[in-house]
Amino acid sequence: MLKRLLITLALCASPALAVDEEVVLGLSQDRVAITANFDGSEILVFGAVKREAPIPPGPPLEVIVAVSGPSGPVTVRRKERKLGIWVNTDSVLVDRAPSFYAVATSAPLNEILSDTEDLRYSVSIARAIRSVGAAMNIRGAQEFADAVVRIRENEGLYSIREDTVAVDEQTLFRTSIEMPADLTEGDYVARIFLTRGGSVVSQFETTIDVRKVGLERFLFNMSRQQPVWYGLMSLVIAIAAGWGASTAFRLLRE
């Protein structure tokens, strides 16, 4: 409720987005192929600001690049000591959390993006996770949402890298987004925001296709679509490999 009110306020307060500055974007790759030896990926994001008029005076242009992976609900469980051992007790369902989220900015985020704008565009990590509804009724639910961020930050899945976008002459910008090896497949959304004095003046969105390919694709699909055949195949392959290796080793020793 409060959030909706704030958004409405923000909409009224911010000057209508006069699109006199637009993003022209390039990506070093718009698809990431997860192959058998996939070891993470680095995507170069670069672009220019197209404008009809001269650079407006006032605070300089800042750039924020946010890449998010497919979102889904996450069950967060908390351990408590019961009968001397640590067991999962309470759990909270966080409605929506991206599997990957990286933000790169040209200056500290809180200096170039106001809170209202952050709320409106869900840029910062805390805003990208949505745990509204029933989940927030449980006391301490915020702790659970914080835990999602903390755990995924430690795994390198969530990151905020300030001052990593290089901006030249308020026109050209570039940065690189590192993606770890443990990626979930799906459509990744790259959003680019141009801000001046804390408010967003232009926004651009594009998708990066992250897919398993080749053998990985084949095995994953088969395990979901034909689980019986997949199970039988796993057994046959494993038996053949085991028997083959032991026979080869025995022959080698003789």
Next chain:
Amino acid sequence: MQIYLPIAEVSVNAFLLLGLGGMVGILSGMFGVGGGFLMTPLLFFIGIPPAVAVATEANQIVASSFSGVLAHFRRKTVDLKMGTVLLLGGLTGAAVGVVIFNYLKSLGQVDLLVTLCYVVFLGVVGGLMFIESLNALRKSKKGVSAPPKRRQRGWVHAMPFKMRFRTSGLYISVIPPALVGLFVGVLSAIMGVGGGFIMVPAMIYLLGMPTKVVVGTSLFQIIFVTAFTTMLHATTNYTVDVVLAVLLLVGGVIGAQIGTVIGARMPAEQLRVLLAALVLAVCGKLALDLLLEPSELFSLGAGGGH
């Protein structure tokens, strides 16, 4: 060389997996055990999701037991009739085990269940083995060999549905072996182990089977039960990672061959003490994880469902 596991959805070093397989293989070759009880916890430690570790390990055990059972068939040390009775119990047990596993998974308690099972069984088996082998070591030093104790013939022989098992030279009720099989089947599904470490002592001490047919017969049962477990996990949880299984297996088979050579050169009593110490060490590590306050109290799981 990093390799992305398609089902586990994690990227791990292929040589680490080959090495782990090899190490556990050496131990299993030295001690003549399956090694599942060591491999599954090790997979947890390197970050494979427990559900994937348990299911994949079942797949790996099928394959690593296969060449073993062939050798026993050649030596005619498999009691097929006894194996079949154990197997029928085992299949029922595995089905029950997977149901329990999936139910607790939906409650978010599957990690606890698996860890508790490991702590209890590794603790009991390791402790008994340690005491027994220390005693044996002490006796062999004194040079007094205790006369082998006559087998207890009590309640096992008072049960109905008796059957003759020629290869084992037994005439006993089918209920105890079926129960042993059932129990091991449940463990196999929950813990991702073959269950040889429970079944072999049970066959010797409880059923009174001759030692020479015990290993072959238990391998025979293990192959089918773990194959069944693999299929159940593959069709209900989609957690069997064949790439992971093959990598562990190749390392494991080569390790086992090296282990057999090492094992043949070491005295049996000392080997048993070593194995017992190893089992207790794994048990201790898992118990500490339960007892000490974890550095991260929260854990994430797939949401939705309800």
